[in-house]
Amino acid sequence: MEHRGVVVSAEVWTPTAQAAAEATITAFARFAGRRGGPPPGASYEELWRWSVDDTTEFWSAVAEFCEMAWDTQPDAVTDGAPMPETRWFPGGRLNYAAQVFRTPRTGVAVVGHDETGISQTLTWAELEAQVSGLAATLAGLGVRAGDRVVGYLPDRPESIVAFLATASLGAVWGGCGTDLAGDAARARLAQLDPAVLVAASGHHHRGQWIDRTTDVRKLREGLPTLRATVLVGDGHATDVTTLAWAQAVSPPAQRVEPVPVLAEHPLWVLFTSGTTGPPKGIVHSHAGVVVEHLKTLSLHLEVRPGDQFFWYTTLNWMMWNLRMGGLLRGATVHCFDGAPTVRALWQVAERGGVTHLGLSPGYLSASRDAGLHPAADFDLPALRVVGCTGSVLTAPLHQWAAEELGPEVLVGSTTGGTDVVSGFAGFALTAPIRAGEIAVRCLGVDLQAWSPDRKPLTDAVGELVVTSPMPSMPLRFWNDPDGSRYRGAYFEEFPGVWRHGDWVTVTGRGSVIVHGRSDATLNRHGIRMGSADICQAVEDLPEVDEALVVGIEEPDGGYWMPMFVTLSGGRHLDEELAAAVWAAVRDRVSPRHVPDEVIEAPGIPHTRTGKKLEVPVKNILRGFTATVQKDAVDRPELLEFYRQTGEDRRRTR
DSSP states (O other), X not given: OOOOOOOOOOEEEOOOHHHHHHSHHHHHHHHHHTTTOOOTTOOHHHHHHHHHHSHHHHHHHHHHHTTOOOSBOOSOSBXXXXXXXXXXXXXXXXXXXXXXXSSOOOSEEEEEXXXXXXXXXXXXXXXXXXXXXXXXXXXXXXXXXXOEEEEEEXXXXXXXXXXXXXXXXXXXXXXEETTSOHHXXXXXXXXXXXXXXXXXXXXXXXXXXXXXXXXXXXXXXXXTTOSEEEEESSOOOXXXXXXXXXXXXXXXXXXXXXXXXXXXXXXXXXXXXXXXSSOOEEEEEHHHHHHHXXXXXXXXXXXXXXXXXXXXXXXXXXXXXXXXXXXXXXXXXXXXXXXXXXXXXXXXXHHTTOSEEEEOHHXXXXXXXXXXXXXXXXXXXXXXXXXXXXXXXXXXXXXXXXXXHOTTSEEEEOEEETTTTEEEEEOOTTSOEETTSBOEEOTTOOEEEEXXXXXXXXXXXXXXXXXXXXXXXXXXETTOTTSHHHHHHHTSSSTTSEEEEEEEEEOTTSOEEEEEEGGGOEEETTEEEOXXXXXXXXXXXXXXXXXXXXXXXXTTSOEEOEEEEEEXXXXXXXXXXXXXXXXXXXXXXXGGGOOSEEEEOSOOOBBTTSOBOHHHHHHHHTTOGGGOOGGGBSOGGGHXXXXXXXXXXXXXX
């Protein structure tokens, strides 16, 4: 793959000596040093190296340092088997909900926001009481360990209660947001043959109430295994198999204690976006999720007891699950039922006194383009960390956010996936952050950039691989009894090594630069290039809001590489602007990868978690429209534009 060299960007955040000394990761480093880890004063890179060279001791240290609430101690950290057969904490028993409630806490545990303000709060005592009440209701309906409970809900406190009640029984959770239509939710949840559905009547969006009662009815009809439905909100038709939320969470005669389950007992099933086929269900374990989220939240995001933790998400995205982990740390978790309009998420941070705010690069870009000045326009004195994920955070946008929020606020980028319900690379309070880079490889993640012949690369582009197992790697895919789909998804290219499907550079400093999906690679004249590099160069032009570039192999052996752009401020594409686009790619990326055409588009389609639909658009342009599942697309009406563009291209050749 062509490589232009690693551009050394300016530091946008540098840890002070005091911040580094007081960081949780520093306390962990001292703890690890007493167990054979690096000596005092070691760098982050040295701590990371130990974490991947001595995997057993590292994860044992994390479990002890973060005080995992074992009911039965495990026999070992792993069973010693290689990926993907590795089994974690064999013999151990625990429960996610027991970890959340392991120590009595006071104050507010969950805050629900909607588009009008704070709509609901739950203290720790109220949260625990509602979880116990709903668990008793589910148990009364015959739900046992291993049964499935599913949710069709907006991002509200009820969704957190429903998950924790399910987990406390050892049942398996699966959730979809009400931003998905009922048919899309059914395509996911029906796979699980659920015993109980928890469903809401609708959600808020841009000042309107989106009624979902018809979708709930259709969803129930498509789930023949249901024993009952718990209904959140008004407007549902009721019958003998339905329960109102208030009734379902009423205090039981006797508190229901969490059921200890084996470490590898399924906790939840997360679904892929399903843009190019039926959504795949990814099964994660209790212990794997607990230890991975404790590590990520404690040592990387620096979430502490009493912090105010908000990451904008829906139930369709793994960030909802990771944000739930704030409760594992004793933080207050904030939810938001509404549309992420350009001021809305900053307002949530303001009124919630948020300390940790999670946004997408797209939201930061919209804030910049709208002329917002977050630190001046909103009262954010508590804000310490702004995390950014979902797509590539470009260097200019990273620089803008850091300058706007000031040196006291860490603005850091992360990359990970639903697959591991966590991050591969991110940031830490002991490592500097450079604009456009992901500061560090996460502890315990042996992330490397590999050449096709399995050689690690430094300061050159390669495939993102993970060469040692992680506790939160999937147990399996749902309805994949022989594991063939799971192995084919990650281990086919490099047997025994996880291949994630991204092009990355690992710099000599240990930072990571993401260049885009390897299955969307551009291959012009035999020279390969990641699409993100090209789009970033073009999106830095002030006239361009967003860009998408794809490469199309044509039947006659030709190669068509169009770039689609959306423009700002009512601007329309003309020869001058097209020339500027070509020049940006030629001068900043590669003369070999200047697009054949620049086409003004009405919009760029994304998954519902904000990732550009590069591969689906490529297939649509080739005429393979049947491969796209419209319910997984944020603006499915845009697909017709790309279908017509591809048809016109084929007709005129």
